[in-house]
Amino acid sequence: MDLYEHQARELFEEHGILVPRAEVATSAEEARACAARLGGRVVVKAQVKAGGRGKAGGVKRAADPPAAELTARQILGMDIKGHTVRAVMLAQSVAIESEFYVSYALDRAAGRFLAIASAEGGMDIEDVAATRPEAVARVPIDPGEGVTRHKAAEIAAAGGLPAEAADALTALWNVLIREDALLVEVNPLVRTPQGQLIALDAKVTLDDNARFRQARWGVEDTAYDDEREAAAAAKGLTYVKLDGQVGVIGNGAGLVMATLDVVAGRGARPANFLDIGGGASAQVMADGLGVVLDDPSVTCVLVNVFGGITACDAVADGIVRALESVRPTKPLVVRLDGNNAARGRAVLDACAHPLVEQATTLDGAARRAAELAHAAPAV
Secondary structure (H helix, E strand, O other), rough: EOOOOOHHHHHHOOOEEEEEEEEEEOHHHHHHHHHHHHHOOEEEEEEEOOOOOOOOEEEEEEOOOOHHHHHHHHHHHOOEEOOEEEEHHHHHOOOOOOOEEEEEEEOOOOOEEEEEEEEEOOOOHHHHHOOHOOOEEEEEEEEOOOOHHHHHHHHHHHHHOOOOOHHHHHHHHHHHHHEEEEEEEEEEEEEOOOOOOOEOOOEEEEHHHHHHHHHHOOOOOOOOHHHHHHHHOOOOEEEEEEEOOOEEEEHHHHHHHHHHHHHHHOOOEEEEEOOEEEEEHHHHHHEEEHHHOOOOOOOEEEEEEEOOOOOHHHHHHHHHHHHHHOOOOOOEEEEEEOOOHHHHHHHHHHHOOOOEEEEHHHHHHHHHHHHHHHOOOOO
16 A cells, blocks of 8 residues: 555655645635644655656745645646645755755565665656666665664665765665565655755555554545546455547456557557456456447447356356346447366357457457457447
């Protein structure tokens, strides 16, 4: 679970990392009052769970409370990478002498954590990492050892950070471990003319498996911009609206992502990402088909299921029963593979639904879905 910046900032402050005073507002009028309490000169920052806010215009300075109100009015309601801004954080303005980048992240492949540090923090850190990788230090961390004072000094030296950054690096590690985080990031960590090191930004991703220990954050109250995304979430489905014509349903995020790629490779555009999860009961299939077919831009649907614990014949039975309740008016291409695939195909053959056809390979299914999408009349 990603935290909003103001939540991550709260964790940083609790663990002894210096942060600017800040308040959150959900209206322009609130923003003006917050700015007044914070001394007038503030930075107004969009609160969305997405990177690139600064480049998108979601982070701006305001010289006084009236300017903060105007700036908040401009930022609230913005769309930043598909996220609508519904709140802003106002933070005291800080004089900056130099900027740094620091983070800790779980390296699953290596079975350890990785510290990343650079003396060139700020909005262009991604460009720095891509064009001058030598400017970004990557220091592996043994989970059993953690970040000791000595290790923190090693990370600071490798990244070109001042020696006094070791304290912040140690505190940041404590956030990672004690708060069940998979990622903690500060960009930028700044040094002021007075020599203070202050975290001007905060990003934290918590481990979903540890939610029972992180009850303080509660259940995320997600606001959906697309009504189908909201409907899918209410049914326990993972759905993301895209801009194509081929509806895609699969069981497992990796399988669905691969299906999207193959569909695109066949010259068609996917209309959505829909993961029905490990179980594909009749009700789950009906819910998934209902959400996808409700999209007027969908001209055909590709169902790609790999039978595992849930066998393909059970999946096929779910599809047949779902067809009875959903009553589709658009063609479906179904590809079943894995456990009891032959039996599943036989179930669909016996159904003989006029809008359902089968394919034995993903490539063949994607090719046929693309053909159907191109043949459909424009909407």
